[in-house]
Amino acid sequence: MVDELRHYATGSVIPLGDGFTGKSVLSRLLIDPQLSDEKLNNILLKTRKSYNIEIEFSSEEVIVDNSPVTSTFQFYVFPGQRQKISDKSTTFDEILDVFDCFPALLKVSVLLLIHDVTKPHTLKSLEMWLRFALVKNWIYEDTLIVFLSNKIDLEPADDTVIEQVKEVIYSYIEDHELQVGKDQIKSVKTSCVKMVGIQELRDMIIEWIAKRGIKGIGIRALEEEIKEEKKEN
Ligand SMILES: Nc1nc2c(ncn2[C@@H]2O[C@H](COP(=O)(O)OP(=O)(O)OP(=O)(O)O)[C@@H](O)[C@H]2O)c(=O)[nH]1
Ligand SMILES: [Mg+2]
Incomplete structure (x- = not known):
């Protein structure tokens, strides 16, 4: 039952x-990939540089081993800047300090390592970001790591570079003796302007969390379980 x-x-x-x-x-966009052109333009034009944590979440039902599972993913988006630009601006490290003991940040289900294909320095700094995630112990055996090449509407992504980056990520994983398989390191090419790769990435995240996320059962199921236990005793 x-x-x-x-x-x-x-x-x-x-x-x-x-x-x-x-x-x-x-x-x-990952929260709502079916949005209208007007909403997309608004998001592209009006999203400002982040100075605080941004939290978004979305749920979807998927079938896992013939049973429906409601998969909920929660995004925690931090500012990208690590250097202080002005007295008023806040950095990644300052915001993270505030949320460091937040339970959802103790184990991360999906880590997105994102670079802008038009700016080679954003690719180089991914090693720093990955080291940071490792130091924080965010990566564990149920973490999916996705390397994202974003803004491919402006320049194509290089497949050779993508494969090399995945190898580098895996070598870090091996050095830290983490139980993360090579199949847990994926890549997706995205364009937010052309909405390329967004649905693919969303499906990947939803499915991963349905299968490897933190499991729970709904209130109705709990009630049903308690009733059955009572019957048995
Ligand atoms: N051409 C193009 N522009 C994009 C794409 N994705 C995002 N942008 C633009 O890039 C700029 C930065 O996007 P954000 O999402 O604010 O970047 P961020 O990584 O959150 O930046 P911080 O908050 O400073 O850490 C915005 O002007 C976006 O409209 C894309 O796929 N193609
Ligand atoms: Mg931002």
Whole structure:
């Protein structure tokens, strides 16, 4: 009886990358990929540089092993800047300090490493971002790592570079003796302007969290379980 009822899985998603690579815009599109052209233009034009944490979430039902699972992903988007630009501006490290003990940030289900294909320095700094995630112990055996080449409407992404980056990510994983397989390191090419790769990435995240996220069962299922336990005793 309980098996027939809905199960739930949740997971946190953290996009990491330099400022202006597209973390905020991408996260907003992943939450709602079926948006109108007008809403898309608004998001592209009106998203401002982040100076605080941005939290977004979305749920979708998927079938896992013939059972429905409600997969909920929560985005925690930080500012990309690590250097102080002015007295009033806040940095990644300052914002993270405030949220450091937040339970959802103790284990990250999906880590998005994002770079802007038109700016080679944003690719180089991904090693720094990955090291940061490792130091924080965000990566564990149920983490999916996705390397994102964003803004491909402006320049094509280089497949050779993508494969090399995935190898580098894996070598870090091996050095830290983490139980993360090579198949847990993926890549997606995206364009927020042309809405390329967004649905693919969303499906990847939803499915991963449904299968490997933090499991729970709904209130109805819990009630049903308690009733069955009472009957048995
Ligand atoms: N051409 C193009 N522009 C994009 C794309 N994705 C994002 N942008 C633009 O890039 C700029 C930066 O995007 P944001 O999402 O604010 O970048 P961010 O990584 O959150 O930046 P910080 O908040 O400073 O860390 C915005 O002007 C976006 O409209 C894309 O795929 N193609
Ligand atoms: Mg931002």
